[in-house]
Amino acid sequence: MTGRPSQSWTHGNKSLLVILVDFSDLTGAPINKNGTVEITPSLLDSVINDSGEVRNFLQNSSFGKTDLVFDSSSDVTGVLRMPNTAESYAAADATTLLHTHARAAALSAGFDVEDYDRVAVVFSNLSGLSGSKFTFGGRANVIGSNLWINGYFDFRVVGHELGHTYGLRHSNYWQVSGSLQHQCGHGYSGRRL
Amino acid sequence: MSKLPRLFILALFFLFCAVGFFRKQQIQQAVAVGPAEGVGAHRGVKPMPPPAREPDVIEAPRLFGSLSQASSVAPVMEEFATWIDDYLVSAPAHRAALLSRGIELAKLRRPVMLDLIQNDPESALALAVNRVERVDLPASVLQFLEQPVSARAELAVMQSCLHPNGLEPEHTHELYRATVINDQEYRVYVYGARLHDASLRETSLHGFALDQSLAVARRA
Ligand SMILES: [Zn+2]
Ligand SMILES: [Zn+2]
Numbered sequence: 381m382t383g384r385p386s387q388s389w390t391h392g393n394k395s396l397l398v399i400l401v402d403f404s405d406l407t408g409a410p411i412n413k414n415g416t417v418e419i420t421p422s423l424l425d426s427v428i429n430d431s432g433e434v435r436n437f438l439q440n441s442s443f444g445k446t447d448l449v450f451d452s453s454s455d456v457t458g459v460l461r462m463p464n465t466a467e468s469y470a471a472a473d474a475t476t477l478l479h480t481h482a483r484a485a486a487l488s489a490g491f492d493v494e495d496y497d498r499v500a501v502v503f504s505n506l507s508g509l510s511g512s513k514f515t516f517g518g519r520a521n522v523i524g525s526n527l528w529i530n531g532y533f534d535f536r537v538v539g540h541e542l543g544h545t546y547g548l549r550h551s552n553y554w555q556v557s558g559s560l561q562h563q564c565g566h567g568y569s570g571r572r573l
Numbered sequence: 574m575s576k577l578p579r580l581f582i583l584a585l586f587f588l589f590c591a592v593g594f595f596r597k598q599q600i601q602q603a604v605a606v607g608p609a610e611g612v613g614a615h616r617g618v619k620p621m622p623p624p625a626r627e628p629d630v631i632e633a634p635r636l637f638g639s640l641s642q643a644s645s646v647a648p649v650m651e652e653f654a655t656w657i658d659d660y661l662v663s664a665p666a667h668r669a670a671l672l673s674r675g676i677e678l679a680k681l682r683r684p685v686m687l688d689l690i691q692n693d694p695e696s697a698l699a700l701a702v703n704r705v706e707r708v709d710l711p712a713s714v715l716q717f718l719e720q721p722v723s724a725r726a727e728l729a730v731m732q733s734c735l736h737p738n739g740l741e742p743e744h745t746h747e748l749y750r751a752t753v754i755n756d757q758e759y760r761v762y763v764y765g766a767r768l769h770d771a772s773l774r775e776t777s778l779h780g781f782a783l784d785q786s787l788a789v790a791r792r793a
Contacts, residue, residue, distance in 0.1 A: 385771065472785075476729055476751040477758040515735055522730040522748070524772025537734075544732045547771070549748075 385523045385547035390442070396450040397496040398424055399482045400459045401503050403466035409459050410504045412533055419502055419533050425452035427533055434539050446546070448498075455496075460485040470506040473513035478503075479526050498525055498545055500538075505531025520544035649685055650700055653678040657702065661709055672711065679717035686719055687783045694762040694780070694788035701781040701788075719781035724754045728761060728773045728789075752778060752787065759787040766792055 400410055400419065409418040417423070428434045428450045435448045449455075462469070462481050469478045482501040483493045493499060506514040507530065518541040520527040527541040656678050660671050689697035701719050702710070710718075733747040750761040759782060763770075767789065770776075780789040 389771075472758065474758040475731070475733075476727070477753050477756070480727075480753045480756075516733045517735070519731060519733045521772035522732050524729055525774070526729065526772070540734060544734075549732065 389523060390546050391445050393447050393449050394497040395495070396428070396448055396455060396498045396500065397486065397491060397493060398450070398456040398500045398502055399486045399491075400457055401462050401478075401482050401485070401501060402459050403462050403464070403469075403503075406466040406504055406506070406509075407461075410502050410531065410533075412531065414505050414508075414531060421452040421456045423533065424450070424456055424502075427535060427538060428452075433535055434542065437535070437539050438542065448542070457486050457489055457491060460489060466503070466506050467509045467511070470509045470512035470514040475514070475519055475528050476526075479528065496525070498527065498542065500527045500529060500541075502529045502533055503531065507531075522549060523547040647685070649678060649681045653682045654700075657706055657710070661706065668711075672713065675711075675714045676717070679714045683717050683783065687786060690719070690781070690783055690786045690788040691760075691762055695764040697762075697788040698780060698790055719783045721780075722754065722759075722782045722787055723779050724752075724777075725775055726752045726754050726778055728752050728763075728767075728770065728776050728778065730770070730772045754778070757785070759785050762786065762788045764791065 402408055402410070409420065411417065412419050412423065426433065428448065429452075435450070438446055438448050460482065462478065462485070464474075464477075464481070469475070479499070479501050483499065486493050486499075506512055514530050516528075516530055517532045518527065518529050518537040520541040522544055524545055527545055529537060529541065653675075656671070656675050660668055660675060663671060686697060686700070689700065697719075701721075704721055707715060707718070707721070729751045731747075731749050731751050733749070735746065750763060752759050752761050761778070777793065778787070778789050780787055782788075
């Protein structure tokens with residue numbers, strides 16, 4: 381495989397599993413946007429499947445060549461407890477470890493994790509924990525299955541991160557400034573169009 | 574801003590980007606299989622100019638041009654290699670006298686090796702203390718050295734999108750590689766053909782790690 385995604389990777393129906401997780405030091409359903417609203421299967425359903433939301437976006441931007449299959453009654457786990465504390469994942473910036481643990485927990489809970497094309501791990505925003513390096517809104521594999529949503533389950537973050545899993549990179553959209561942490565400031569408001 | 578106009582602008586924006594992306598796929602596909610396939614679905618879509626060619630290499634740009642940095646501090650690498658040679662050929666009775674110098678050099682070498690792993694993994698692997706040499710080195714020295722790693726594991730290409738508070742348009746990005754081996758997450762540094770790899774659910778990883786930084790050899 382090269383830096384370009386293969387056609388089978390970007391085309392056709394892509395199934396999505398959402399793993400909701402909590403921690404011994406941060407219990408309960410993930411909270412959206414540091415507010416009071418829980419990230420529930422019905423919230424997932426509306427952000428993904430409502431008209432004009434994530435699924436439509438992927439369909440439209442690919443001219444119908446890809447579709448996202450997500451059924452909130454079967455493709456979302458209950459809230460699964462992670463083996464390590466939220467603080468320890470966040471302080472070590474250990475997102476890949478967190479995803480590994482989340483996949484294992486989902487497998488134990490009876491989900492055929494490896495059968496899904498995309499696997500999202502969703503948790504409350506951990507940026508405020510002491511020593512947290514989880515300062516991202518979302519993370520994703522570039523041409524890979526995995527994505528992370530750090531407490532912001534909305535169209536912007538979810539659509540953006542799913543785009544990365546298809547191989548969309550910021551250089552596809554935006555000028556790269558040449559430093560490891562570039563400031564792109566494109567926003568999702570389109571003001572850099 | 575109300576929801577609908579925002580979504581509309583957003584969709585337009587993504588459409589603009591995605592058209593470029595998928596056009597490119599389509600062009601490649603057309604080259605591969607001829608014009609019959611793939612084009613019909615886009616009838617009526619005005620062709621866009623081909624987007625600027627993106628680099629094939631998925632690589633985080635280097636923060637520091639570290640090779641020159643490394644060579645300016647390289648003497649400690651040499652000194653330590655010489656010390657290993659001296660130590661390994663010394664009779665056991667004479668080794669004790671060499672030990673404190675070895676520990677001192679190993680400590681000084683450590684940040685140099687860490688920098689090499691992160692910024693010049695190919696050189697890091699070339700300069701790593703090999704498994705044969707390690708056998709005869711004492712634990713008091715080994716504790717400061719890179720550890721050999723051999724595993725089949727995930728090799729994820731990670732795009733981190735730093736959206737402060739999830740929403741502000743101003744944000745930064747970071748591209749890096751990661752793996753998990755024995756319940757431990759590592760940042761992975763690659764060179765050669767692996768720079769072209771997309772995220773791999775499982776691959777053979779051979780290399781050396783210091784702390785949570787792992788330099789991985791080219792694919793066999
Ligand atoms: Zn950006
Ligand atoms: Zn991004």
